[in-house]
Amino acid sequence: MMMREDAKPTKTVVGVFGFMDDLTKAITSVKAEKFPFTVYSPFASHEIEDTALPGKSPVRFFTAVGAITGLIAGFSLAILTAMDYPLRVGAKDIVAIPSIIVIGYECTILFGALFTLLGLVTMCRLPNLFRSPGYDARFSDNKFGLVVGCSPEQVKEVESSLRRFGAEDVEVRDGL
Numbered sequence: 001m002m003m004r005e006d007a008k009p010t011k012t013v014v015g016v017f018g019f020m021d022d023l024t025k026a027i028t029s030v031k032a033e034k035f036p037f038t039v040y041s042p043f044a045s046h047e048i049e050d051t052a053l054p055g056k057s058p059v060r061f062f063t064a065v066g067a068i069t070g071l072i073a074g075f076s077l078a079i080l081t082a083m084d085y086p087l088r089v090g091a092k093d094i095v096a097i098p099s100i101i102v103i104g105y106e107c108t109i110l111f112g113a114l115f116t117l118l119g120l121v122t123m124c125r126l127p128n129l130f131r132s133p134g135y136d137a138r139f140s141d142n143k144f145g146l147v148v149g150c151s152p153e154q155v156k157e158v159e160s161s162l163r164r165f166g167a168e169d170v171e172v173r174d175g176l
Contacts, residue, residue: 009036009149012173014134015162017144022166024051026146029161036149038132040139048144059119066115067108074107075100133175143168 017023023039024047030037031052039052078100086094120126134147146167150158155172162170 009151010175011150011152011155012134012175013148013150013155013158013162014136014171014173015146015148015165015167016136016138016169016171017146017166018168019166020045020047020144023144023146024048026162026165026167027051029165030146030148030158033161035154035158038134038147040135040145040147042140042142042144057123059116059123062119062122063112063116066118067112069115070107070109070111071104073111074104077107078103133173 015026017026020041023041027037027039027048028051037052039048041048079095082095082099088094132147134145136143136145139145146162148158148162159170159172
């Protein structure tokens with residue numbers, strides 16, 4: 001049973017898994033059915049990440065935009081400062097390329113790092129002031145969790161699917 005794109009899930013089915021292999025199989029099944037889901041793990045795992053999100057992280061675009069912005073800002077700062085307060089030293093140009101490159105490089109690093117931090121905070125949805133209804137304290141200790149959003153009519157199907165893939169405990173809650 002497929003979830004309609006315009007339908008908003010009103011129920012949350014929480015599956016607690018003891019083994020990562022069972023969790024990855026359940027994630028594959030939930031993704032195939034196009035249910036919205038959230039995965040919790042007590043530690044970082046490339047297997048879970050590759051199964052849940054096989055694409056590349058969009059944070060790299062934040063970094064690129066920040067680096068380009070920093071380069072332009074650094075060059076602009078150095079050029080406009082030199083033009084606003086010109087100091088003639090011998091027969092040298094007022095806007096000297098070697099001095100501009102250093103400021104541009106430093107601003108590239110600074111803005112790239114700040115935009116990367118902004119991208120991480122944005123994409124990880126931090127700070128998470130309100131715990132999601134599917135979170136369980138066991139997910140921070142030694143268990144894996146899969147939280148699936150569905151309509152009330154699909155709860156039994158999702159419950160049986162999670163149990164079939166090895167969920168130790170399955171609980172139904174309101175909201176996603």
